[in-house]
């Protein structure tokens with residue numbers, strides 16, 4: 001009996017862990033403790049992270065030593081400091097909302113910093129999944145899959161609970 005209770009507890013914990021993150025907005029601190037600086041690989045920093053509409057990027061740096069310019073893809077690629085920025089942030093602790101789906105590009109507009117790696121591209125996923133209107137297969141994203149996985153997990157827990165209760 002005790003072992004069955006333990007099994008149930010484990011299943012509940014697993015289901016909770018598998019819950020999609022879409023329900024809560026996250027703040028991502030760019031570069032973690034290293035902050036926003038040259039000679040850093042921000043592409044590597046993005047690996048394993050899922051950015052979603054409603055999340056924020058937080059850029060930390062010494063005010064006046066760097067900035068954050070949101071630019072288009074070609075200006076990002078060219079490290080174009082003269083680009084007409086979509087947005088520019090310069091407070092030193094910039095909370096940048098990811099308020100739209102798709103790719104967003106950021107560069108530092110100071111000296112040669114962008115060419116030295118102070119550039120970041122993120123791909124922003126849609127915020128929520130409505131089971132009533134599944135997206136087309138071409139736009140199925142990871143949070144959609146996470147949501148399905150979660151629903152399967154919930155069903156598995158329900159079935160297991162029923163089996164234990166009716167035993």
Ligand SMILES: *[C@@H]1O[C@H](CO)[C@@H](O)[C@H](O)[C@H]1NC(C)=O
Pocket residue numbers: 025026027056095
């Ligand atoms: C993200 O940062 C903002 C500004 O500092 C804060 O108001 C908000 O509560 C934070 N959100 C989370 C989920 O930590």
Ligand SMILES: *[C@@H]1O[C@H](CO)[C@@H](O)[C@H](O)[C@H]1NC(C)=O
Pocket residue numbers: 041043044117
């Ligand atoms: C950044 O890291 C990724 C993954 O480790 C690597 O593929 C890429 O070449 C690196 N970029 C630079 C500019 O070093």
Ligand SMILES: *[C@@H]1O[C@H](CO)[C@@H](O)[C@H](O)[C@H]1NC(C)=O
Pocket residue numbers: 074075078080081082083084
């Ligand atoms: C940089 O941006 C400016 C302003 O939009 C543009 O005139 C120029 O051609 C761009 N340079 C490069 C290398 O893309």
Ligand SMILES: [Cu+2]
Pocket residue numbers: 037038065066067108109110113114118
């Ligand atoms: Cu800089």
